[in-house]
Structures are given as C-alpha cells and as structure tokens.
Amino acid sequence: MKKNKATLSKYLVSGVAAVALSAGMASGASAADNGKFRVGIVTFLSGAAAGPFGVPSANAAKVLVEGLNKGNLPAPYDKIGINGAEIEAVIIDEAGGATKQVEEYRNLVQRQNVDAVIGYVSSGDCLAIAPVAEELKTFTIAYDCGTPRLFADNPDAKYMFRTGLDASVDNIGAARYLAATRPDVTRLSGIQQNYSWGQDSWADFTAAAGKLLPNAEIVEEQFPKIYQGQYGAEISALSVKRPEIVHSSFWGGDMEALVLQANARGLLEDATGLLTCGEASFATYKDQAPNGMIIGARGPFGAFAPNNALNNWFKGAYNAAYDLDPVYPATKMAQAILGLKFAAENAGVADKEIPTAEQLTSGIKGATFESVSGTVQMARANGHQAMQGITYGEYHYEDGEASIVNKVSFTGECVTPPEGVSAADWIADDFAGAECK
Amino acid sequence: MTSLLAVLIDGSIYASWLFLVAAGLTVIYGVMRILNMAHGSFYAIGAYSAASLIGWYFNNGVGPAWMSYLLLVGAALVAGLIVGVIVERGLLRLMYGRDEILMVIITYALLLILEDTMKIVWGVSPYFAYQPYTELGRTAFGLLKVSNYDLALVGVSALLGVGLWAWLERTNQGKVLRAVIHDREIAVAMGVNVRLMFTITFVLGTTLGALAGALTAPAISVVPGIGIEVIVLAFAVVVIGGLGSIGGAAVGALLVGMSRAAAVHYAPEFELFVIYGVMSLVLAFRPEGLFGRTMARKI
Numbered sequence: 263m264k265k266n267k268a269t270l271s272k273y274l275v276s277g278v279a280a281v282a283l284s285a286g287m288a289s290g291a292s293a294a295d296n297g298k299f300r301v302g303i304v305t306f307l308s309g310a311a312a313g314p315f316g317v318p319s320a321n322a323a324k325v326l327v328e329g330l331n332k333g334n335l336p337a338p339y340d341k342i343g344i345n346g347a348e349i350e351a352v353i354i355d356e357a358g359g360a361t362k363q364v365e366e367y368r369n370l371v372q373r374q375n376v377d378a379v380i381g382y383v384s385s386g387d388c389l390a391i392a393p394v395a396e397e398l399k400t401f402t403i404a405y406d407c408g409t410p411r412l413f414a415d416n417p418d419a420k421y422m423f424r425t426g427l428d429a430s431v432d433n434i435g436a437a438r439y440l441a442a443t444r445p446d447v448t449r450l451s452g453i454q455q456n457y458s459w460g461q462d463s464w465a466d467f468t469a470a471a472g473k474l475l476p477n478a479e480i481v482e483e484q485f486p487k488i489y490q491g492q493y494g495a496e497i498s499a500l501s502v503k504r505p506e507i508v509h510s511s512f513w514g515g516d517m518e519a520l521v522l523q524a525n526a527r528g529l530l531e532d533a534t535g536l537l538t539c540g541e542a543s544f545a546t547y548k549d550q551a552p553n554g555m556i557i558g559a560r561g562p563f564g565a566f567a568p569n570n571a572l573n574n575w576f577k578g579a580y581n582a583a584y585d586l587d588p589v590y591p592a593t594k595m596a597q598a599i600l601g602l603k604f605a606a607e608n609a610g611v612a613d614k615e616i617p618t619a620e621q622l623t624s625g626i627k628g629a630t631f632e633s634v635s636g637t638v639q640m641a642r643a644n645g646h647q648a649m650q651g652i653t654y655g656e657y658h659y660e661d662g663e664a665s666i667v668n669k670v671s672f673t674g675e676c677v678t679p680p681e682g683v684s685a686a687d688w689i690a691d692d693f694a695g696a697e698c699k
Numbered sequence: 700m701t702s703l704l705a706v707l708i709d710g711s712i713y714a715s716w717l718f719l720v721a722a723g724l725t726v727i728y729g730v731m732r733i734l735n736m737a738h739g740s741f742y743a744i745g746a747y748s749a750a751s752l753i754g755w756y757f758n759n760g761v762g763p764a765w766m767s768y769l770l771l772v773g774a775a776l777v778a779g780l781i782v783g784v785i786v787e788r789g790l791l792r793l794m795y796g797r798d799e800i801l802m803v804i805i806t807y808a809l810l811l812i813l814e815d816t817m818k819i820v821w822g823v824s825p826y827f828a829y830q831p832y833t834e835l836g837r838t839a840f841g842l843l844k845v846s847n848y849d850l851a852l853v854g855v856s857a858l859l860g861v862g863l864w865a866w867l868e869r870t871n872q873g874k875v876l877r878a879v880i881h882d883r884e885i886a887v888a889m890g891v892n893v894r895l896m897f898t899i900t901f902v903l904g905t906t907l908g909a910l911a912g913a914l915t916a917p918a919i920s921v922v923p924g925i926g927i928e929v930i931v932l933a934f935a936v937v938v939i940g941g942l943g944s945i946g947g948a949a950v951g952a953l954l955v956g957m958s959r960a961a962a963v964h965y966a967p968e969f970e971l972f973v974i975y976g977v978m979s980l981v982l983a984f985r986p987e988g989l990f991g992r993t994m995a996r997k998i
Contacts (some may be wrong), residue, residue: 310923317823436883489925492716495964498705502842522827525842526918527837571914
C-alpha cells in the first residue's frame, strides 16, 4: 500500500475541503465585488486522472493561494494575494467531458464572476474551452494540457495562455536524451494509450528519433486501450522483439501497472524504459522500477524543478501540508498561479485594483517571468505559449531512497519548434535553427 | 514459433482473468435474472480491500510472504460477504419481481453510489499490493518471461470453474439452485426457499467479483475507476457465452482471451476491436450466446 493512514486522512480532508470550497463558492456568487481576486481552478477531482494529476494540482493551488494571501512567498511574489487583493479560489472538477466543461466554464465566468480561470489537464477540454474563453473575453491559463493544437487551431487567441509546455517538446526532448546518452541504440519500441495523446506522442518521438538516431529502427509498437490495466500480451509482444528502448507516454495507473508488470517479467531489465510522464509516480515506484529507467516530467517540473528560492518555498509548503513532495502536475499548477500573479502585477494598475482581462493579457503576453521551475518565456504562439527547457534523467533506488541520476537538460530553443512552425515540419527540416547548449 | 507460444500463454492468462471477472456476473444473472451493473464495483472493492490488507501486512512485517496469498483470498471473502449481504438485504430484496430493465437501472445507480463510497473510504491515490506478484518469480520460455503469479492465476481460475461446476451439478444445494434457474415458480411450488437461494447466489456473485479484484490487485495500480473498465469486458464475455451459463463464461473468456492475444501479436491495430468483433460474430449466428437457451418470454 502506498501511503500510511495519516496521509490518507490528509487526502480525505483535502478532498472534503475541495468539495466544501466549491459548494461555498456556489452559494457565494454575489461576493464578486468583495474586493477579492476570484480565480476558477479546474482540474480532475474524480476519475482516473484525479490521483496522478488532479489532486496534486488542487493541493498545489491551495498551498499557493494560502501562501500568497499570507504574503509568505519569496520575491518577486512577496506582495499579498494578487496585486494586493486577497485571492478567492473556486475549485471545480474537470471530470465529465468537454461539453460539461464548457458549461462549467460559462458558470464560472457568468455566474461565479471569476476574474480568471486556470485549469485543464485534458487536451480535449483545452480545445473546447479556448474558443469560449475568446467569446467570453476571460483571461484563461491552460496549466497542463499538452496538445500542440491549442494555438495551432486558435492562432488569433487573445485571452488563452499556456504556462506549461506542449507534448511535442516531451518527445523531442526524449529523443534528444537518447541521442545524448545512448547514441548507439538500434532497436526502439513503444507502447502508448490508444487515443490522441498516445498516438501524437509516438508520432513525435519516432519522427525525432528518425533524425537524431539514424541507425535505430522501430521493432514494435503497441496501442492498448486507455485504462486497460493488464498488459500481459503487449509485454510479450515487446519482449520477443528484443528492443533496447521501450518508450511510453502512459500516465497514472496505466503507467504504474505497466512498470510493475514489465519489471516483474524482465522486460525492463532487458530493455530500458523511457517514460515521458514517469516523474508523476516517482514516489511510488520504490523497488518496483529498475534503476536506469528514463523518466521525464514534461518540463523542468516536479523532481526536475531547480533549486531556487521559489521552488524551495513551494516544496517546503507542499510537504508541510501533505507530507509529500510535489510531482510535476503540482509544479505546473504553481507555475500557472504565479503566471497569473505576474500578469496582474505587470498590468500597470493601481495597488489592490483588480485588472481587467485585457490588462491581464497585456501583462503576460510575450513576457518573461520567474517561477518555481526557473525562468519562463512566453515566447511562442504570439506570446501566449511558454517556452522552457526540458530535463530527463534515470530513476535510481537505493537503501530505501529514490533519486534521479544522469540528468540531461535541453534548452527551450533546442526542443521547441520556432514560431509558426509545426513540430512535424521542424523535425522534417532537421530541427533548423535549434540552439542546443 | 515464439509468437505462437506467446499467444497461447498470454491468451490463457487473459482468459483466466476474464473468467474470474465474469463468473460472478453470470451466476447472478442465471439465478436472479439481474444484469448486475454494479459487478465492477464489487471487483474494485475486492481490489482495494486486498491492497489495503497486503500493504498493512508487508509494511508492518507481520508474517511470512506466503501468508499474503491467503490474505488476498480472505480479503475478498470478507469484502464480498459484507457488501453482498448489505446490498441484497438492504436494496435488492425490496426490488424483486420488477422488470429486468428496472433492475439494470437500479444496479447502475448502485454502481455510482459504490464508486463514490470507495473514494470516500480509500481516497483517489493509487494503492499497491505488488509483493504477492513479484514474490513468485518468473519462468522463461525462450525469449518470453512470464510471471509465475500469472501462471498460477490460470490454475486458480480452472479450479474455480471446476468447483462451481461441481457445486452446481453434484450437490443438493446446486440442484436446488438449478431448479430455480430452470423455473422459479415451479421451484417455489416444490417448497424451495427461493429468497434464501437469491441471498446465497448474490453473495456468491459478489464474492466472486471481489475475488477477481483481489487476485488482480497485486499486478495493477489500484485506482478509482478500475471497476468501470472491467464491467464492459465481463459483459462481453457473458454475452458471448450465453447469459447465466458458467460453461459459456469459460468458453467466452477463452475465445476473447485467445483472439485478443493473437491480435496483439499479429495485428495490433485490430486489438481494440477484436473483443467486440468476436461478440458481434457470435451474436450474429447465436443471438442468445454460445450456451444460452432460447426462452419464451412471458408477457
């Protein structure tokens, strides 16, 4: 069992608190003009994505909001709340699909009168919300979803921003990590969840590997159904092809089950696993993942976040509240909230004044701000999409302690397509203009 | 050759798991004519109970590793018994005699209630009970390495199938149960306590569901929603075999297991559709399933 009774109790308390907070806000819609900055937080509080993504993200939001309201954060975020106004968070569940989320978004904006919305793990939800954010003229930050289509489909987006990285970066970074650490690999394989996330991830990875590892061939690829849980046949199919690398964009329970089963059957001893979302379960693998398994955190997040004052404060506060270190979705939520605070305080409005959506957009568009993950440049998609580097490393477990070794970082310019160029075109063009240090 | 061997081994393992999952569902339908949508929740409750108990057992170093296998079964029996009695006595007993469709809706409501109850009890973070899975080691068949726990699951499933068959065919209680399956009204007229048989059957079905979950828990990450995924597969298996037929569930599981393993190895792009492809094919020629009986419907 993963956690002890005390931790379980904390989750239960936080879960109940989230529901109570949501309920409280629902009845307090008239408090829109109470001088507080009201922000809608949308993430999974139920369903399979709640455990690995939603709950850590919601917990991070609570830690950040409490810390900001008390003025506990280090500079440059030591001003109370957002621009001096206390933050009021409305946390709602992302479960239920895109149609429901559009309704929930409209409720947040039109009935709850939020000043901004931060949310969305699911790419489908992000894509559905983007045009509604424009219609309702509401400042919105997509904190986790990875689809490159967010701005490709909405090139004129004014109110939608993303402070995390898109999925192409994960897989270009993964291929670059292999090229840097294992340039002689020749046999690649992959297992992906059979929906757009898995298919797009595999397409980006194989295209990038085709350029960066010219001697490598794809010996096997498997696309089991999402949430399948049992991967016996897939592990056999991979094993008999004797791959050197097994790439996977699995996440959550599927990823944990895959690692457990593949490790028990020796696949991850004979081949090296490469998990682009692997850091999310960093604390739970223990001795059930082999040393040397390559893991990523979809950017410089979670266990890959740098040792800076902001991250040290965040890790300390999160750990004090939940007895756990923050995983990458939690760091990404913290980054989005800091992005919102930066936007408000960079908007040029008077102290304690709540900026309009237009002022918020002008405060962050194309800007550079400091975050728990280091410096964030809003340098893509006309200043709406963050650009940062990405780090991969190898899982290592010894004497009851998990760590990440052999870390290699790549700059944003090394893994991000130039402005206006798709990942597929950039890779096909041999990463033209890439600046890799 | 290696792939063929892999298909046989993987197909057998998957089929045995499917049979474990589907057996309880088909037993309940066979006797009670209830298409139990909440069966997946019983599976999840078994998995959570087993993972909690195994976690406690190993975290506290209570005893030897082999005892954990008994704990898996024990957790399933206790969880299945408690939940089965509560649901049957507290809910289903009040609904007997209603239309089958209404019972589907009632058990669907039960599924939603139990899913939320599990979140309140166990939270949303993953639970692991991997020690029984890794403790048994693995066996190599050339390039193919197979977990001994998975191989043992084939034996457990076969034993369970034979046990259920023997109970139904060779014991007095089984004969009474078959009488209820055959004609409920005649059974009542002959003095059979049908309500008691319903209770026994439902508790047996929930315990089988919980046992499937408990035996699966060591190989997976136990997270919210695992029961929902399972119920679709279980329905496919029992529909192929014929609703209410234990033998049908076994054959259905074997058909689906082998077809899926073959698809994964030889045509992975069809893996997603193969289960439903087999189901469609069977239903096209035998709408009542392979071992189902065509029955006149009372209007």
